[in-house]
Amino acid sequence: xxxxxxxxxxxxxxxxxxxxxxxxxxxxxxxxxxxxxxxxxxxxxxxxxxxxxxxxxxxxxxxxxxxxxxxxxxxxxxxxxxxxxxxxxxxxxxxxxxxxxxxxxxxxxxxxxxxxxxxxxxxxxxxxxxxxxxxxxxxxxxxxxxxxxxxxxxxxxxxxxxxxxxxxxxxxxxxxxxxxxxxxxxxxxxxxxxxxxxxxxxxxxxxxxxxxxxxxxxxxxxxxxxxxxxxxxxxxxxxxxxxxxxxxxxxxxxxxxxxxxxxxxxxxxxxxxxxxxxxxxxxxxxxxxxxxxxxxxxxxxxxxxxxxxxxxxxxxxxxxxxxxxxxxxxxxxxxxxxxxxxxxxxxxxxxxxxxxxxxxxxxxxxxxxxxxxxxxxxxxxxxxxxxxxxxxxxxxxxxxxxxxxxxxxxxxxxxxxxxxxxxxxxxx
Amino acid sequence: xxxxxxxxxxxxxxxxxxxxxxxxxxxxxxxxxxxxxxxxxxxxxxxxxxxxxxxxxxxxxxxxxxxxxxxxxxxxxxxxxxxxxxxxxxxxxx
Numbered sequence: 163x164x165x166x167x168x169x170x171x172x173x174x175x176x177x178x179x180x181x182x183x184x185x186x187x188x189x190x191x192x193x194x195x196x197x198x199x200x201x202x203x204x205x206x207x208x209x210x211x212x213x214x215x216x217x218x219x220x221x222x223x224x225x226x227x228x229x230x231x232x233x234x235x236x237x238x239x240x241x242x243x244x245x246x247x248x249x250x251x252x253x254x255x256x257x258x259x260x261x262x263x264x265x266x267x268x269x270x271x272x273x274x275x276x277x278x279x280x281x282x283x284x285x286x287x288x289x290x291x292x293x294x295x296x297x298x299x300x301x302x303x304x305x306x307x308x309x310x311x312x313x314x315x316x317x318x319x320x321x322x323x324x325x326x327x328x329x330x331x332x333x334x335x336x337x338x339x340x341x342x343x344x345x346x347x348x349x350x351x352x353x354x355x356x357x358x359x360x361x362x363x364x365x366x367x368x369x370x371x372x373x374x375x376x377x378x379x380x381x382x383x384x385x386x387x388x389x390x391x392x393x394x395x396x397x398x399x400x401x402x403x404x405x406x407x408x409x410x411x412x413x414x415x416x417x418x419x420x421x422x423x424x425x426x427x428x429x430x431x432x433x434x435x436x437x438x439x440x441x442x443x444x445x446x447x448x449x450x451x452x453x454x455x456x457x458x459x460x461x462x463x464x465x466x467x468x469x470x471x472x473x474x475x476x477x478x479x480x481x482x483x484x485x486x487x488x489x490x491x492x493x494x495x496x497x498x499x500x501x502x503x504x505x506x507x508x509x510x511x512x513x514x515x516x517x518x519x520x521x522x523x524x525x526x527x528x529x530x531x532x533x534x535x536x537x538x539x540x541x542x543x544x545x546x547x548x549x550x551x552x553x554x555x556x557x558x559x560x561x562x563x564x565x566x567x568x569x570x571x572x573x574x575x576x577x578x579x580x581x582x583x584x585x586x587x588x589x590x
Numbered sequence: 591x592x593x594x595x596x597x598x599x600x601x602x603x604x605x606x607x608x609x610x611x612x613x614x615x616x617x618x619x620x621x622x623x624x625x626x627x628x629x630x631x632x633x634x635x636x637x638x639x640x641x642x643x644x645x646x647x648x649x650x651x652x653x654x655x656x657x658x659x660x661x662x663x664x665x666x667x668x669x670x671x672x673x674x675x676x677x678x679x680x681x682x683x684x
Contacts, residue, residue, distance in 0.1 A: 278660055513625055514683075538618060538626075541635070545601065545621030578601055586607040589619040 170350040173231070174238035178353070178401060179334045179393060181213040181311065185220075185235035187228035190348045198508070199370050202363075204348035207232075207256055208397045210338055211239060212331055214308020217246030220271075221313075221329055221338045222397050226259035233260070233267075242268040247306050249274045249313065251340030252326040253282045257397055262287065265295055273297040274306060276317060279325035300327070302385065318342065318382035320375045328386065335392040341371060342382065343409050344396035355404035363399065364409070368416050373480075374511050376417040383414055419481050430574050433463045433478055434567075436488030437497050442522035442554055443488045449560040450486060450520060453567030460484075460571045467499040472506045479503075480510035484574045485542070486567075489521045489529040496521075496529035504536050513541045518570050519548035520563065522555065545573050594675050598622035599641060599682040613638070613670040613681065623683040624670045634661035636670040643679025 169176060170190070175183035190204035207224035209232055218240045224232040245268040250258055253275065265271065275283060277299040287295070300306075302317040316328040321342050329338040345367040349357035372379055387410060394402040394409060402409050432454050438444035447464060454462045463482075465475065479485060487504070489496040517537035519530045530548040537544055549566050551559045572578065592609035596616060600623040605616050614636065617624040627635030634657050640647065644666050650658070654672045667684055 281660070514623060541625040541627070543621055543623050543625070544618075580602060583595065583604045583606055584620065586605055586611065586616060589605070589616070 187231040201346040205346035214311035216309030219247035223260035225256040276327040320378040344398035347399040354400040432484040449563035450567035453564035454571035457571035484516040491523035491529040517542035637684040646677030
């Protein structure tokens with residue numbers, strides 16, 4: 163079957179290891195996933211069935227609307243009363259869509275979810291459901307027996323939902339990895355050694371789904387890499403049975419900061435982005451640059467947003483330690499290129515980066531405060547109130563900018579100037 | 591009005607505040623490293639460690655304790671969006 167496999171016409175389960183079956187569904191016409199992802203040839207919702215001597219396990223289900231295909235495949239290899247275990251590696255609707263009906267058909271089955279999934283489960287269930295599901299929460303190294311087969315869980319949170327886990331079938335050395343190592347790529351030949359060239363889809367998926375959680379990827383890899391792995395079976399895209407470790411190694415490479423390889427462990431990166439209509443905000447940016455540049459251990463970069471594209475700036479921001487945004491105020495707002503960049507940062511982790519804002523204005527000067535609020539909303543730390551200058555900066559004001567740049571750079575290297583005890587009423 | 595001092599250890603900054611003030615109201619204004627998500631005690635993003643004066647904060651609610659547990663909080667961790675200051679204390683981001 164393998165040579166001619168085409169699951170768009172083959173509607174039964176596909177066995178790819180003894181007692182291990184793919185029972186998922188194809189969604190070849192999908193063109194946008196979750197608003198943020200383009201899917202040029204659709205996607206798959208991969209669900210798996212494992213048969214042991216004492217029962218059957220179902221690992222993940224499919225999106226609502228694809229239940230018929232899923233149940234048809236399931237029924238081709240198992241009866242509902244044989245199902246002992248249902249595992250959801252995370253509760254995202256594209257994998258939990260068939261759960262309510264599956265639980266109805268297999269009421270004796272026990273649901274296994276991660277410790278972080280409980281509140282989500284309640285929120286995802288249909289509000290009119292009378293009885294909530296019973297479940298067991300599991301974490302790393304918890305095991306479930308199917309008799310001669312055993313499932314072991316790995317707690318891999320935030321990849322890409324807080325409740326994400328992976329499930330490892332010990333005897334067959336199959337890792338059911340959830341969305342980790344997945345991609346939106348729909349090919350009815352199912353396996354990485356049969357499908358078309360999906361490298362772009364794999365990297366694109368990582369860039370939009372896993373990239374904000376690189377630290378968590380590294381922690382998950384520490385659990386995954388020691389496993390003996392014959393097959394990695396993700397919830398989207400090809401099943402990785404041909405040299406699966408390549409994909410694990412690729413995740414490690416993608417999750418390692420490019421700048422840390424460049425700068426080493428010592429220097430911090432401070433980047434100043436600005437837009438300027440009459441050159442006033444630009445002069446402030448240059449003064450801030452000259453001040454920051456006097457601080458040892460800080461590598462300072464200065465960019466005029468007018469001269470660049472958003473995507474490479476996002477790459478720079480990901481690896482930076484401090485970000486300063488300069489925007490004039492036009493019609494009571496920061497200017498669009500600044501917002502374009504600040505609204506394109508969902509794919510990178512900004513938590514704890516230091517932020518600051520500055521800008522020239524004509525009469526009201528709202529931009530600086532708005533940008534500061536945005537940075538706080540992005541979970542950045544804004545340690546100092548930004549600088550606003552009315553129209554053309556005086557030399558005194560430029561000196562203040564230089565001091566501001568030096569102060570932010572000093573904060574970055576841990577040399578924050580102490581301000582004594584502050585009265586709450588003095589804080590603006 | 592009763593006052594209390596809170597110190598944000600990550601920036602070594604002390605603020606004198608009216609008793610009853612929520613930590614979120616101070617830490618953002620001062621630029622401390624505690625960060626926020628939902629701001630209503632649900633997501634656990636603003637988890638912080640109370641290094642001194644644990645008993646000088648309002649008691650955590652049942653819901654806050656649940657969120658702390660689910661986020662595998664350490665001993666003496668609180669949510670900055672929930673805890674209110676009753677007396678002197680020191681905190682740092684978790």
